[in-house]
Structure formats: C-alpha cells, structure tokens
Amino acid sequence: MSTTLSPRPLPGSLQTNRFLNQWLSIHAEGYVTMRPGKVEIGQGILTALRQIVAEELDLDLEKIRVQTAVTALSPNEGVTSGSLSIQDSGSAFRQVAAEVRELLLSKAAAHLSESVEQLSVKNGLIRSRSGASVSYWALTDEQLLNQEATGQASPKSAEEHVVVGTAAMRMDIPAKVTGVASYVQDMSMPGMVHGRICRPPSYEAELKSVNLEPVRVMPGVISVHRDGRFLGVVAEREEQAIRAQLALTRAAQWSEVPTLPPFNPRYLLKAKAQSECISQKGQVLFSPESSVHEAEYSRQFLAHASLAPSCAIALFEKDRYTVWTHSQGIYPLRREMAVVLGVEEDQVLVHHVEGAGCYGHNGADDVALEAALLARTLPGRAVRLQWMREEEFAWEPFSSAMVAKTRATLSAQGMITHWQMDVWSHGHSSRPGRSEGSNLLASWYLEKPFKRAQTSNPPLPGGGSHRNAIPIYEFANQQINNHLVPDPPIRSSALRGLGSQTNVFAIECFMDELALQAHCDPVSFRLRHVKDERARAVIEAVALMASWQSLQPSDGVTGRGVGFARYKNGAGYMAMIAEVQLAETLQVKNIWAAVDVGQIINSDGLKNQIEGGIIQSVSFVLKEEVKYDAMRITQANWEDYPVLNFTEIPQVQIQLINRPHLPALGAGEGTQGPVAAAIANALFHLSGTRLRDMPLTRERIMAAMA
Amino acid sequence: MGRVKNKITITVNGSAHEVQAEDETPLLYVLRNELNCVGVRYGCGVGQCGACTVIVDGKALQSCDLSVVAVAGKTITTIEGIGSLENPHPLQQAFIDEQAAQCGYCATGIILTAKVFLEDHPHPSQDEIKQALSGHICRCGTHQRIVRAVEQAAQKMRLTP
CATH class of the missing domain: 3.30.365.10 (Aldehyde oxidase/xanthine dehydrogenase, molybdopterin binding domain)
Structure with missing residues (x-):
C-alpha cells in the first residue's frame, strides 16, 4: 500500500528550500559561503545570520562569506519584510549548519578512525582526543551537501552559545563610512x-x-x-x-481629473468597505448606553x-x-x-x-x-x-490613512468588561507577485496597460490593516471589526509595522482614557488586564527604568505616558515610556523602552534596530503626513515632508530582556505603535489635552487647547 | 551646435582634474561619474538632506546644488580623501566603533560636516554636535549613535591632533 507522505516539517524557509547546498557551500580553499534569500536593508540581518552559522559550525566569523541574494542561486525566501528574517532565515540556517556540522563530523570520524564523540571543532579544525586532526576544508566535496535536510540534527543549546547573543560588529559598516561603493x-x-x-x-x-x-x-x-x-x-x-x-x-x-480623497482620513468611514469581524468573545457591546466610553483615532498617509x-x-x-x-x-x-x-x-x-x-x-x-x-x-x-x-x-506607494473607533464599558471595580474596536483602512500590501495583475507602476501606463493588482492585507494573525487590532489584554467580552476599503485612490502598500502603528495607538490611548475614568494609574491599569508574564515583565521593567510614579500629576513642564504592545500579537514585546515638553511644538525629550524579542542573536544590532524604530516613530507621530490635493500628490522634497531633525531627537534608553531558551523573534517594526501611544499619553499627562489624530502637529495641539 | 565647453579644472583629494561635463552640471555628478567618488551620494538634489556633502576650500557644502563652474580652481575633499578601509580617519573609525549606521547612506556626508565642525570646535557639547549636523537627514533613526561617534572622534582627535 502506498501513501503520499507529506514532507517532514523543517524550520523557517528550509521547509520550502530543502537542500543543504542551497544554503551553504564549504570550499576547499578554507571558507564557507552562506546564501541567504533575505536581504540587507540596513537592519544588520546579514551580520546576525552569519553569527548563527558561525555558532553552529564552530567557525570564526571571518571564515564565512555571504553571497547576497540572486535569483539563480539563492533559496527563495519571498520578501524580506514583517520582521521575519531571524525567524524564517535564521532558523533555517541554524538547522542547516547543525546538519552540515554533523555530516562533517561523521566524515571526519571515518577519516580519523575515531568515534564522533571523541571529536571537537575549533574554527573548522576537527580534532580527536588522541590528537589527530582534519579540517572542514579537507573533508568537503561537491556532493557532501547535495542532500535534503533531515531535521534530525540538534542545534546547540543556548548554554553552549559563544557567538550568538554577542554584539558582533556589522560587516558592512567600514565600507559604508569610507565611501566604498556599497549601494x-x-x-x-x-x-x-x-x-x-x-x-x-x-x-x-x-x-x-x-x-x-x-x-x-x-x-x-x-x-x-x-x-x-x-x-x-x-x-x-x-x-x-x-x-x-x-x-x-x-x-x-x-x-x-481630480481623483484624490479629502485631506482627512475620515473619508474612509464613508467609503464602501469589506467588513469582517476578526475577533468575537462573550457578549457584544450594545449601544447607546450612558456607561459606554467611546473614542475615535486617526492617521494620515505616511511615506x-x-x-x-x-x-x-x-x-x-x-x-x-x-x-x-x-x-x-x-x-x-x-x-x-x-x-x-x-x-x-x-x-x-x-x-x-x-x-x-x-x-x-x-x-x-x-x-x-x-x-x-x-x-x-x-x-x-x-x-x-x-x-x-x-x-x-x-x-512611491504610501502607507494607508486609517481610522479606528473604540468603545468600552468599565465595571464598578475599574475593570474593562466590554471592548469593541472598528478599524477602517485601505490594504497594506501591494507588493509585486502576490495577486492577479501587476503591481509595478510603469506597467499601468503602457500602451497596453496591465491591470492594477489589488491592494490587500496579509492574513491574520500577522495581518495588515488589522495588524495588532486584536488587543492582547484579557477582556471577557470583545468584538473587533476590520473594514477594508478596496481600490485606494492614493497608491498604498507596506510601511514598517503596517496597521499596527494606528491600532496600537488607538488601543493604548484608549487604555489611558479608561484608566482615567477608573481613577487608576495607567501602568497598573494595564497590568490589571494582562496575564501574559512576558507582557507584564516589559511593562514593569519600563516603569522601573523611568522611575514611573503612580498617578503623579505633571509638574507643568514635562508629561509622561506609556504605551505597550506585543507586535503582531506573536512577535516581540515592547513597552515604552515617553517624556514630552511643549514649546513651539511638541518635543519628545526621553523614551525608555523595555524589549523582549526572545533569544537575542546580536545585542547591539537589536538595540540599533529598536533605537531606529523609536526615533522614526517619533518622526511619524510628530511630523509626518503625505500632502495632496484633489488632483495631485503635492510633496516634492524634504520641506514639504519634514522628518525629525538631529536637534529634535529624544534621548533613548533601552533595556533588553533576553530569553535565550525561547525562539528569536523579529524586532524591527514592533516599536512604531507603542511609541505613538506613549507620546499622545504623555501630552495628555502634561496638558490635559487628548489628541487622537496623528500627526500631533503644532496646529492640531493649538486647536485642541483653544 | 553644442555649447562651447570651457576647460574647468578642479582639485579633488589632492589631484587636479579637468572636467568633462558642461559648466552648469552639479558638482555631485562630476565627482560620482567622472572621478568615481561614489561616497558622495545623491539624496535630494536641492541641498536639503546633506547626503552629497563635500569640503570645498575648508567649508562643508552640498555638491548637488553647486555647479562645477562655481568650484573651478578650488580644492575639494570627498569622503574618499580623508581615510580608507585600511586607514580610516578618526571620525570613520568612531562610526565603526559606535556602530553608527543602519543603512549608512547618510554617513559619508555627516562625517565630512563633522570634520569641518570639529576643526573649530574641539570640545563640542552634544547640543552643539546636533546643531552642526542639523542640515543632514538620517531616516533610519541612528542619530544618537552618530552624535556619540562624533563625540568619541573629537576626544581622539584632541589626543592626537
């Protein structure tokens, strides 16, 4: 009797690129080539992946060369996006390198007439206890890695790691700062x-x-x-x-002809949408009721x-x-x-x-x-x-404008009993190669034009416009609805964090608004509603870092606010506290961040990503909105689309919580939502003014305070 | 009937170069495409981002809105002229030590502005550094590390002038 066996599950992108030699080559000349399908976009991924391979193969980093992605050679790892490269590519390389090490050791054992248990490896040199040795470079041959991964080899345990977790220097920075051709x-x-x-x-x-x-x-x-x-x-x-x-x-x-929408995200509320309930628990919140708290948050298009x-x-x-x-x-x-x-x-x-x-x-x-x-x-x-x-x-395709409406009721004890959120947005992905038609700009303008492919959302649990729309707080009764507005009149696609920036902004600002109603400290109010220990740990850590003082009124000069999320509800945990002042504009002076992304591969690379995400998010929140009129996108330069300047950056302090026994999770995008909420909450703490529409510009603040 | 080409000579990183491009060509394209100084980078073309910064007769200027005829006879230093992979300038070394780059596209221009700034401000405060770099855009949010790198370089350059 024959049955069709489904292939053995393998980690990450190894599942769909199953041959060892797709990922690694070992050269008799004394080096290894690794071929990631993921690409460097300034996030330091190639350095981190190299650390993983060095760790499993017991090699110095210098022995490993990286072949940047090319369609003829590299494994197909889809798109480098979604903070997934450590998960997809890192887990694949870890398994591949562990298997390659086993193959080399068993070949060495035969060569040296020893048992594998008698062998150890240092920088590619395999030694037996009796003193005999042979190198990877002498053992390799073309056929050795020409086989499927088995999934059998066990990568090293966290206790054995000496390269993973360290702050290995980025391999690309020396060339970039000396003007060597890099781009x-x-x-x-x-x-x-x-x-x-x-x-x-x-x-x-x-x-x-x-x-x-x-x-x-x-x-x-x-x-x-x-x-x-x-x-x-x-x-x-x-x-x-x-x-x-x-x-x-x-x-x-x-x-x-004029085809662009009004310069206010609320046009989305009137547009025809594909509506879907994406989470339903317990009872639906009925309205209107005097005890229902409601708010509406929005964001403009971002570039x-x-x-x-x-x-x-x-x-x-x-x-x-x-x-x-x-x-x-x-x-x-x-x-x-x-x-x-x-x-x-x-x-x-x-x-x-x-x-x-x-x-x-x-x-x-x-x-x-x-x-x-x-x-x-x-x-x-x-x-x-x-x-x-x-x-x-x-x-360029912009990140969709969004609107989120929240409603909730509180118990007499100050607990949230019912929670509802509705999100309106265009889709957050129109990347090439994903749907019918074409998503390449020029193809729509040819004599024989190609049909414009749909702008859609990646599916949940990651999601697109609904990314992070489902709170990870534990509410007995909740309903979350996603309203996807098709055919964006302004070209839209994926920007760091996708919908999570607005959704976390809405959830975390609303948590503060409810905490106020419940006469509860915002940090304690969050802890009251979340059981997940890792979530509690980052919230508690950031409060400690910033010397958060419960229910302390603002001194009238600075205000403080908190924001928290678990990115994509399944990736890194991030809690932030922002400290702001009001001068001519809103100024963010300090950001404290506590971050748990599971096992840390490169501690400095991780910090660099988190710092960057925080500062870019401050820029999004304070300044950024795509300018357009009824006919045209009207921004041409950095004066039209200002971003955060050197003189405006906050002091950023980060605490990393390492979980060496847990899977390594992506880090690059999870900062965007918590920062946004922390800033708006800090502005409220300082001024009593609640701004729910991003960006938090001088004009908006003045109007709200008037 | 093309435009009459004047012979313009510029001095770049110590060597004289006779310019092929027309007079009004932005210096940026001459440096990148005639002299292979690709560390001088195009960002905006209108002097707003700093990616194309070079040093002209001791001043940090943006080469995208400077015509080549305007710098005829002048002395130009690009990122390639202050250090190399093998022998980096203290500022370049400080950027490496502090890992002060994500994509790194802004770094070369910033380093040249910082070099000119440090010549007049050997003991800069963080605020003075930020002010000095305010004509540069970093989109990755690496500002904090960049400021630290300039501070570190200032210290080293004071010790070994």
Whole structure:
C-alpha cells in the first residue's frame, strides 16, 4: 500500500528550500559561503545570520562569506519584510549548519578512525582526543551537501552559545563610512548609460500630446522612448539624462481629473468597505448606553521617504534581462517583471544590491521594471535609472490613512468588561507577485496597460490593516471589526509595522482614557488586564527604568505616558515610556523602552534596530503626513515632508530582556505603535489635552487647547 | 551646435582634474561619474538632506546644488580623501566603533560636516554636535549613535591632533 507522505516539517524557509547546498557551500580553499534569500536593508540581518552559522559550525566569523541574494542561486525566501528574517532565515540556517556540522563530523570520524564523540571543532579544525586532526576544508566535496535536510540534527543549546547573543560588529559598516561603493546607486559597468522617466502630473492624467523630437537632439541623448503614457529618456551622462527628463516633462501636455480623497482620513468611514469581524468573545457591546466610553483615532498617509531615491540597473542582451535592484523580494519581482516584459521567468536574472533603508515597499521594484523597459530599447547597454527626489515623494506607494473607533464599558471595580474596536483602512500590501495583475507602476501606463493588482492585507494573525487590532489584554467580552476599503485612490502598500502603528495607538490611548475614568494609574491599569508574564515583565521593567510614579500629576513642564504592545500579537514585546515638553511644538525629550524579542542573536544590532524604530516613530507621530490635493500628490522634497531633525531627537534608553531558551523573534517594526501611544499619553499627562489624530502637529495641539 | 565647453579644472583629494561635463552640471555628478567618488551620494538634489556633502576650500557644502563652474580652481575633499578601509580617519573609525549606521547612506556626508565642525570646535557639547549636523537627514533613526561617534572622534582627535 502506498501513501503520499507529506514532507517532514523543517524550520523557517528550509521547509520550502530543502537542500543543504542551497544554503551553504564549504570550499576547499578554507571558507564557507552562506546564501541567504533575505536581504540587507540596513537592519544588520546579514551580520546576525552569519553569527548563527558561525555558532553552529564552530567557525570564526571571518571564515564565512555571504553571497547576497540572486535569483539563480539563492533559496527563495519571498520578501524580506514583517520582521521575519531571524525567524524564517535564521532558523533555517541554524538547522542547516547543525546538519552540515554533523555530516562533517561523521566524515571526519571515518577519516580519523575515531568515534564522533571523541571529536571537537575549533574554527573548522576537527580534532580527536588522541590528537589527530582534519579540517572542514579537507573533508568537503561537491556532493557532501547535495542532500535534503533531515531535521534530525540538534542545534546547540543556548548554554553552549559563544557567538550568538554577542554584539558582533556589522560587516558592512567600514565600507559604508569610507565611501566604498556599497549601494546599487554606486554601481557602474562598462558602457553604462543613464535613464530617467517623465512622470504624469497625477495618477490618472492622460497624455494629450508630446513632441519628442526636440528632446532627441539634446546633447548626449541616446533615445527617447514612449509607450503609451510611459515616457523615458536615455543619455550618455547622468546630468544629460536629467536635463532631457526636464525638457520632456515640459514638452508633455496632460489632462487631469481630480481623483484624490479629502485631506482627512475620515473619508474612509464613508467609503464602501469589506467588513469582517476578526475577533468575537462573550457578549457584544450594545449601544447607546450612558456607561459606554467611546473614542475615535486617526492617521494620515505616511511615506517611506528613503534617503536614497530608488535606483536600478538593467541590461538586456540576447533575449535575457539582468537586473540589479534593492527590491526586498527578488523572486516576486522576477515573476512580475517577466509577466510585464513578456518573457519567461528564467529569462530574467535578478541580483540584490543594497539601497538605502526603505522600511517597506517603496519605489525599489518599480524602478527595476522601468530600467528594464528602457534597456530593452538598447540591447547590450546597461541602463542605470535613479528616481529623482520629487518622483520618490510623489510615486512611491504610501502607507494607508486609517481610522479606528473604540468603545468600552468599565465595571464598578475599574475593570474593562466590554471592548469593541472598528478599524477602517485601505490594504497594506501591494507588493509585486502576490495577486492577479501587476503591481509595478510603469506597467499601468503602457500602451497596453496591465491591470492594477489589488491592494490587500496579509492574513491574520500577522495581518495588515488589522495588524495588532486584536488587543492582547484579557477582556471577557470583545468584538473587533476590520473594514477594508478596496481600490485606494492614493497608491498604498507596506510601511514598517503596517496597521499596527494606528491600532496600537488607538488601543493604548484608549487604555489611558479608561484608566482615567477608573481613577487608576495607567501602568497598573494595564497590568490589571494582562496575564501574559512576558507582557507584564516589559511593562514593569519600563516603569522601573523611568522611575514611573503612580498617578503623579505633571509638574507643568514635562508629561509622561506609556504605551505597550506585543507586535503582531506573536512577535516581540515592547513597552515604552515617553517624556514630552511643549514649546513651539511638541518635543519628545526621553523614551525608555523595555524589549523582549526572545533569544537575542546580536545585542547591539537589536538595540540599533529598536533605537531606529523609536526615533522614526517619533518622526511619524510628530511630523509626518503625505500632502495632496484633489488632483495631485503635492510633496516634492524634504520641506514639504519634514522628518525629525538631529536637534529634535529624544534621548533613548533601552533595556533588553533576553530569553535565550525561547525562539528569536523579529524586532524591527514592533516599536512604531507603542511609541505613538506613549507620546499622545504623555501630552495628555502634561496638558490635559487628548489628541487622537496623528500627526500631533503644532496646529492640531493649538486647536485642541483653544 | 553644442555649447562651447570651457576647460574647468578642479582639485579633488589632492589631484587636479579637468572636467568633462558642461559648466552648469552639479558638482555631485562630476565627482560620482567622472572621478568615481561614489561616497558622495545623491539624496535630494536641492541641498536639503546633506547626503552629497563635500569640503570645498575648508567649508562643508552640498555638491548637488553647486555647479562645477562655481568650484573651478578650488580644492575639494570627498569622503574618499580623508581615510580608507585600511586607514580610516578618526571620525570613520568612531562610526565603526559606535556602530553608527543602519543603512549608512547618510554617513559619508555627516562625517565630512563633522570634520569641518570639529576643526573649530574641539570640545563640542552634544547640543552643539546636533546643531552642526542639523542640515543632514538620517531616516533610519541612528542619530544618537552618530552624535556619540562624533563625540568619541573629537576626544581622539584632541589626543592626537
């Protein structure tokens, strides 16, 4: 009798990339190559993954080289997003390296005529107790790793770790601070030429006329390309391409219609939505009742606003495309590019090369297709295309505006008895390769346009607009409803934390509002409603760090507030206390953070990510909103979209709670919600003014206080 | 009939260079594409972010809104001119020691501004450093480490001037 056996479950991305040699190679020359499918986006992931491999293989870090992701070689690990790389890739590498070590040890045992138990390893040299030795490099052969992982080998226990958990230095920083070419923007190749795109003035603008001829004869111009509403230039030199881009933009006549929503997220409440109850416990809260407390919170659209405008290089040669890109997902990008270019996937080779920090889905994928569309017109010549700053600010997909309404009742004892939250938002992902149609910008503007793929949500438990909408507090009765508004009038996709920033802001501000009603200290009020020991531990730790004083009124100069969440309800625990002052604007002076992300792989890398997440979140909360009118995105530069300046940064102090026996969880995104709530709660503590609409700008504060 | 090209010479990291680009070309593109000084980085093109900062006759300036003709005959130092992987400048070493980068795209411009600043302010306070760097954008939120790195470099540079 034959049965179909489902494959043995393997950790992380090893489940779908099961061969050892997809991940590691051992070279007779004396080094190991590791091939992560996840990519470096400034989060230090390659350094952390290297530590995991070094640990399991008993190698010095210097013996391990990293092959950055490329479609021909690397395991397909999807997209580097969602704070999942340590979970997906780290767990895979840990298992692979443990298995490879076992294979090498058993081969060494045969070679040395010893039992495996008699062997130990130091930096790739295997020694027996009798003193005989052989190195990994002498034992390796091409076939050794050409086998599926078995899942049988046991990685080291936390007690044995000597590399994991340490603050290993980032491998990429020396090059970056000395000006060595580090980014796709810095690449150059023989005969390379420069492309630029001429954009419509607004999403739905129609091209009435354009005279390409005067641009064709401009100095250095090699080609001017039109395909429908997609207009591009290629020139010998970068500045010539920019001049031609400007001339082409002036030459193009467009007709426009107003298609953008009102400059207030509440338009979402009136839009047609796909509504879904995502959590239901006990009784539904009925209204209206005098005892029901209600509030409504919102946030405007946010931009990724990468410091480096998106860039790619493409080469078209012998019916094949080679693309160098800072995309977060080389395989999904390849799939979607092949569709738009009308070729098979194996005719597109995608190399990842770092860009600047992106914090989610920005223009990286779009510019890769655009470079390829221009390269197609010039076979054999590499085309480098970089967006200008104003293109990045107008055309990247933004993070959706959101509205959250909360309702709750309190018992006489000051416990929350009923809780309801409703969330309105567009979808938080329109990454390439995920649904019908195309999500690459230029494809919608071609003579034969591609259908725009849906902007949707990753499913729960991670979720998108509903990420962190379900509180982890324990309420006997609760109902959470998600209202997904399809077809965003403003292009939307994933930004650090997705919907969690707004949802945690709403939950954690509302917790403070209810604590006030219950005459209870906000920290104690949270502890009253949460049993999870790890949640309690971070809340208690941050209160201790900041010398939190229960129910202490503000001194009129500074205010303090707390915010807490467990990211995605299954990843890292983060509790924050913010200290603010009011001058001309709201100023965040201090942030204390207590963080538990399970086992720590690189303590300094983790702190760097948390600090960065906190400071970026302060920027989101105090300053950031995408500017638009009825017709156009109206922001072109950093004056239109200001972000936090060096003189405005808070002092950030972080306490890490290491859980070496628990799984390592992602860290990069969990800060965004707790920081937002802590700041708004601190403003209330200071001024008695409750601001529920982000950003917390001077104008909003003045209006609320008036 | 193209524009008449004047011969412009600039001195970059100690070497004279005859510019190929047209006069009005931003210095940024000449440095990156003619001289392979790719540590000078494009961020905004309008002098708002600091990623393209270079030192021109002792002043930290943004090379994206400076035409090459405006710096004819002047002495320019880029990040490549102050240190290398093998022999980093104390500021570069301090950025490594403090792990003062996430994506690192802003770092090279900041280091050059800090270098000019420290020449006049050997004992800077944290607030003075923040003020000096206020023309630079760091989007990753690495500010705190960057300020620490500049402080650390100041100390080292005082000891070994």
